[in-house]
């Protein structure tokens with residue numbers, strides 16, 4: 154079948170909850186993907202940073218294949234030999250005391266919200282069902298009803314109410330706004346250290362530190378959603394590390410499995426994670442041995458192959474080179490490590506047409522919101538490949 158036929162089938166039978174670029178990918182290898190016609194593209198989205206380790210990384214593949222032959226699922230009614238090792242490795246990597254595994258990112262977000270509410274009732278003596286959680290404008294934490302309840306993107310919410318109460322929304326990047334929103338019933342503050350979906354929005358320097366300090370002083374949990382920004386993407390293990398901030402809970406997903414499988418987790422200390430009792434929360438697939446084996450391999454690759462250092466070094470280089478492009482369409486380039494947004498001027502006609510032009514030149518990137526092109530290639534990328542990409546990106550950004 155040709156690309157057009159796959160696209161026609163998808164449009165006919167699939168719900169249209171996405172508007173993908175019209176490229177039908179059949180195979181991936183490292184930083185490259187190949188469409189059904191055999192054309193090669195550089196993946197500059199990395200599945201929203203789930204593919205930090207690149208496509209079909211051989212070591213993760215080997216771990217997945219080996220585990221698949223042995224044991225894939227026990228449910229948590231029984232124990233398995235992989236999960237405890239994943240726990241230990243995550244604890245040693247992160248410095249947190251405990252881990253709660255889930256599957257998709259939004260499930261881990263929901264888990265963190267439940268943990269925060271429970272902590273508020275059990276530890277902080279907030280009156281039952283009165284807990285408040287402070288979130289920020291422009292947030293993206295996933296798509297469940299509770300999570301879109303506090304989205305500020307009208308489009309994500311419009312037809313999906315009624316909504317879950319208990320969330321207070323303040324401005325992003327404004328620590329005083331958080332302080333002012335805190336009440337005796339505040340359980341937690343939930344933020345992304347960098348807002349990926351909002352267009353790679355980076356808060357002012359010192360914001361994370363201030364928020365963390367405000368939380369500590371007010372006995373409020375600080376929850377960082379590092380699903381996109383974590384695991385090396387920004388040139389540190391966690392984006393919060395740039396300000397030496399240690400949140401009470403960290404939410405991980407995406408690259409935790411190197412793109413092989415949905416694996417997410419909440420990391421935190423015993424004072425919060427220790428409150429959850431058997432049966433209060435769970436998931437049939439959460440913590441399954443296949444996912445755990447894959448995540449172990451994915452973490453191993455991240456560390457063994459120095460992907461965090463590579464993201465820091467080449468990310469800075471990439472950002473500098475992008476900023477040098479003499480384009481009349483570009484307003485500014487912003488980012489941290491290998492999470493970069495090229496913000497276009499309002500009169501540029503939207504980011505989509507540039508993404509389509511990039512696709513023709515063999516680069517896959519995706520617009521976030523209307524005017525931002527996100528560049529977030531796998532962290533295994535090398536300088537030669539980046540230079541190859543920059544040449545093509547320059548051609549596209551300097552077009553009329």
Ligand SMILES: *Cc1c(COP(=O)(O)O)cnc(C)c1O
Nearest residue numbers: 257258259293294295378380381
């Ligand atoms: C992708 C993402 C999520 C949701 O993860 P899913 O696996 O799609 O449910 C939550 N938060 C952030 C910051 C994300 O980037």
